[in-house]
Amino acid sequence: MNALPGPLNDNPRLDLWVSFAETGKVVVNTGRVELGQGVLTAMAQIASDELDVDMASVMVRSGVTDNMPNEGYTAGSQSIQMGGQAMAQACADVRALFLEQAAKAIGCNANELTVRGGKFLRNGALSGQDYWTLNGAVDLAVNATGRGQRKAIGERAHIGRNDARTDLPGKLFGEPVFIHDMRLAGMKHARVVRQPNKDATIGAIDEAAIRRAAKGDIAFVRSGDFLAIVGDDEPAVERAGAAAVNHVTWTNVEMPTPLQQEANWLVQRPVIDCLLGSPEPSDAQGRERFEATYSRGYLAHASISPSCGLAEYRDGHLTVWTHCQGVFPLRGALARMLKLDAKAITVHHVQGSGCYGHNGADDATADAAVIAMQMPGTPIRIRWRREEEFVHEPKSPAMLVKVRALLDADGKPSDWTAEIWSGNHNGRPGGGNALLAGYALPDQEPFPQANDVPEAAGGGATRNADPLYDIADKRIIHHMVTETPVRVSALRGLGAMPNVFALECAIDELAGRAGVDPVAYRLSITSDPRARAVIEKVAVMSNWQANASGGAGRGRGIAFSRYKNRAAYAAIIVDLEVDEEIRLHRIWCATDGGLIVNPDGAINQLEGGVIQSASWVLKEQVRLDGGTASFDWETYPVLKFSEVPMIDIVLINPTNSDVPLGVGEATAGPTAAAIGNAVSHALGIRLRDLPLTRERIMAALLQE
């Protein structure tokens, strides 16, 4: 008997996962939601193989708080690693129960039976029994046991195959697949007059001016410092929402300054300290010392669509529709905020645009719910304005990372310290944190103190700060900054990107000191064979020339990490050109993600991570200047089509494994560091602060 995968252990009843109510159809329930990563297709592939049913007969239900496994958040590259394994074992257990029942019904031994297309075959011949004939006789209201035999390598028909995404056609034919496209009978549109910061209180409201700007009928809904505009005509509500910014005064408004947008502002702030590993030695014992400081500013998720949410309160029951990453945690947060019993709330996931973490989705849903509670029987739809999403979505915290290493006689690190200053990476409502509306509503319970993701869950600011290399003594000194100038939370990879940037740039600097080629240097301190394999593979893919001289504005850099030190391995090489700005020419990536359910889907995610990280590194930082000064695509530019390089991605042994490792966030860190290393190779100078903007490059060149 196998230990049950975590989500199956948490939700062991098999009827939560699989049902055969409709003849010829299998409904499987996953607690993971579709965020554009193709997870529902992958779940159908898994269910199809583990149940031996046709993929076309599998219907995947997802993201609702009724009759659904509670898998928390769809996050952390864990949907296949955890959720997929749970789905697979649930299906295997169900198949085993049906095989036992089929054997009884047929009067044979279960080992004489096989399943094909949902039909039970006895010694290869149709037995007349299938999942649906047996459905009444098999009780799935039982707990999983882990006794169901999973499909072995070579027995899989769909796992490991590039099945086409089931969600993509609707998106290409303009179908109303997004939450933004939902329209409910009698629905009203709404916009919130957003509280500028959590302690701000409403002063005066010039309702007449807002009504004039609306040029249509609107009404106001208010609760404490929560103020919203509601009406039937969306353009009128939109105009009113935009105008209201200038016609409502607030007191206790915070005015963050440009100084606060920089990572070095974090040092000397109030912190909660934590040491992971052995204390740092005070005596270098004759070893050479290396020290360098790396940083990154605040990032926005910058989802392509502003957040949207719908809510209806009718007959004492609140129903909401959301594009957030976790319907159960949101239900709990709504119950706390609205003082409702969680049983009186149903949360449905509907697709939105890519979120890459905790964006405004939960908050927009909460806005709609607050308004709906005041207007029983009227469905409310809220869609944030573009500016609102940029300004009020939680940001990925700025981070400052000091690396200190002691080097042995060969110039290899024998002692490693990563000292980190960062806000917390988990402001999600599931942790008891506020939904944005909660800061404005009266009579709210106090919100908990900021708390980062624990190490056991992969860490937040500390994620990937621990080098996978062979280093005798290592530690992380974590200073969690408790108050940040902007609200902070989870963005793709959490601290992995700044930490891998720091660590892998430092490794390159050490290779340079030792006079050893960066690829050879990494291999000389790497024992893990899978880590070696991706580094060696990407070097071959890119035709890496050892000790190639850079300079003259052309450079090449490598970086490696294993995401969370326990998910996918990824090595990246970047070719680029720098004069005043960086032009990416080509990027190669070798990844070992263990078992890959859908290789094309995995490559799409890995490549998306490369491009998003390149955008972060080249362009992105949230500006603060009397408020959040990054409020649209001109003040927060991202990488454009013409700036995206060619990218080659190779998966190592994608089907020759039973254990998926989680790939969705694996490339973000090493891409950032490989770009940093290539820039250094091209210019002969080291830039340690992200983003690598034209201003920073020019300043560094002038200093030379």
Added chain:
Amino acid sequence: MAKTFDFTVNGKPITVTLDNEETPLLDVLRNELGLMGTRFGCGLEQCGCCMALIDGQPEKCCAKPVWSAAGKSITTVEGLGTPALPHPLQQAFLDEQAGQCGYCLSGILISAKALLAKNPSPTRAEIALALDGNICRCGSHNRILRAVEKAAAVMRGIHP
């Protein structure tokens, strides 16, 4: 004060009556005509999610007042093709699995259609430049570029 506007949408004559002639065309498509394929992204004509062809030109509709489109012919993504009869661009995007969240794809298909009408054999760099007015945040750029190249080749084959 209601005003009436006539235009052609995806080949069909349409008349809408509105109180406010400044209503953005995007709202008319989505809220009056129920054509949800043209998406709202920013309302600032920056991201390209809301693109439609107006008299053959790719235009951002989110801030374009409805009066400015009166009398014109509008093609939205719904007018390109159907699952049964996809436009070569839609088929190529399916073949290349070109997209992740898909929110930007309607606008990108419209931009690409306009490009191929002007330039049936664009280079990859020309395609990229033509799509610079469309933001893709998921990082599906290279797939999208491949899909447009593929569609261009197919369309050259169909209409030599």
